[in-house]
Amino acid sequence: MTExxxxxxxxxxxxxxxxxxxxxxxxxxxxxxAHEKMSEIERTDIEAPIPPQMYSSSHQLIGTxxxxxxxxxxxxxxxxxxxxxxxxxxxxxKAIETNGSMDNIALLEANQITLGxxxxxxxxxxxxxxxxxxxxxxxxxxxxxxxxxxxxxxxxYESQKVFPGIRKSFMGQKGSSTLRTTQEILKALNQRRTNxxxxxxxxxxxxxxxxxxxAVIQAGLPNKTVTEALMFHDCALYSFSDxxxxxxxxxxxxxxxxxxxxxxxxDKQEAVNxxxxxxxxxxxxxxxxxxxxxxxxxxxxxxxRLKNRYSQLKTLPTxxxxxxxxxxxxxxxxxxxxxxxxxxxxxxxxxxxxxxSE
Numbered sequence: 001m002t003e004x005x006x007x008x009x010x011x012x013x014x015x016x017x018x019x020x021x022x023x024x025x026x027x028x029x030x031x032x033x034a035h036e037k038m039s040e041i042e043r044t045d046i047e048a049p050i051p052p053q054m055y056s057s058s059h060q061l062i063g064t065x066x067x068x069x070x071x072x073x074x075x076x077x078x079x080x081x082x083x084x085x086x087x088x089x090x091x092x093x094k095a096i097e098t099n100g101s102m103d104n105i106a107l108l109e110a111n112q113i114t115l116g117x118x119x120x121x122x123x124x125x126x127x128x129x130x131x132x133x134x135x136x137x138x139x140x141x142x143x144x145x146x147x148x149x150x151x152x153x154x155x156x157y158e159s160q161k162v163f164p165g166i167r168k169s170f171m172g173q174k175g176s177s178t179l180r181t182t183q184e185i186l187k188a189l190n191q192r193r194t195n196x197x198x199x200x201x202x203x204x205x206x207x208x209x210x211x212x213x214x215a216v217i218q219a220g221l222p223n224k225t226v227t228e229a230l231m232f233h234d235c236a237l238y239s240f241s242d243x244x245x246x247x248x249x250x251x252x253x254x255x256x257x258x259x260x261x262x263x264x265x266x267d268k269q270e271a272v273n274x275x276x277x278x279x280x281x282x283x284x285x286x287x288x289x290x291x292x293x294x295x296x297x298x299x300x301x302x303x304x305r306l307k308n309r310y311s312q313l314k315t316l317p318t319x320x321x322x323x324x325x326x327x328x329x330x331x332x333x334x335x336x337x338x339x340x341x342x343x344x345x346x347x348x349x350x351x352x353x354x355x356x357s358e
Contacts, residue, residue, distance in 0.1 A: 061093075062075050064076070069100070072095070077306070077310060101118040101177040102122060109137070114283065115140065116283070118279065119177045119280070123280050124330060127332035138283055138332070139280055140292060140295070140334075141280075141338065142281075144315045146220060146276060147220065147223075149237060154233070154234040158214075163214060165214060169193050170198045170212050171186075177218070179195060181216070181218060185251070188251035189244060221260065221314075222264055226265055230266055230268070237272045239274070258273075259272065291337070292335055293337055296337075
């Protein structure tokens with residue numbers, strides 16, 4: 001009798017914790033769908049790899065791009081310069097990784113970032129595509145030109161001399177302006193190709209191993225990823241013919257012919273004919289003029305140092321007259337903070353001229 005009782009007690013001792021564990025697992029699985037539904041409601045449907053601090057941040061966030069291009073590294077450089085100039089103990093501006101222009105425009109319109117980098121044409125189209133009374137997008141300052149690099153796998157894997165060849169191609173990340181540019185190029189050349197979706201960290205390894213025939217990287221010069229591909233993995237750059245460029249340029253709005261000079265990416269690299277697309281720093285009208293003033297003053301004051309240190313910024317307009325001329329040609333309004341800043345500069349120049357004449 002006592003023996004049976006002990007067995008029952010031992011069984012209960014084993015079963016009770018097991019039931020408790022099962023209950024916890026059931027509760028977890030019951031919670032997950034509800035949590036996902038709540039996330040879908042709270043989050044804006046944007047393709048960018050948005051970090052957690054996006055939804056609860058005291059920083060002024062700058063939307064950049066992925067790690068293959070120029071937006072992300074240069075966005076971090078600008079954030080660092082802005083913060084240093086403010087002499088704050090903690091950082092105020094913070095660059096975040098996104099998929100580029102299209103995501104940044106969406107994030108700006110959702111009031112989730114303060115500034116965003118964008119191709120000029122993407123920002124203009126976003127403004128034109130909305131009711132002019134309903135969009136708050138505003139141009140802040142023209143940036144550098146992005147150059148389209150068509151990076152080719154080593155010749156032993158891809159014998160075709162015409163882009164996009166016979167192998168799979170990485171045409172840009174989903175939702176990126178690079179993908180759009182590539183699709184427009186292919187359409188102009190009467191070519192078809194499905195994009196091979198690859199994480200940015202795997203592009204070089206897949207190219208060098210022949211798993212990708214081509215990868216399109218849209219970035220300022222020189223680009224770190226392209227440098228690595230050409231100098232250490234025996235890849236090459238595809239150069240468009242004059243005939244191809246005559247078809248491509250009308251098809252890719254705001255693009256212009258561009259030559260990547262020989263030896264930009266090592267001694268073996270010959271001159272490459274491709275296209276370049278202008279970029280723009282964008283905000284919304286809700287961004288305070290004080291922020292815009294700080295950003296532009298810091299940018300202008302540090303431009304010479306930035307250009308000497310980062311060759312990607314060599315096409316960044318620094319002359320206020322040049323920048324104003326570019327802004328005036330845009331098919332979207334300029335931020336009131338930028339207008340005020342340029343007006344103040346003109347007044348200072350006028351006052352200096354007046355004093356000198358006296």
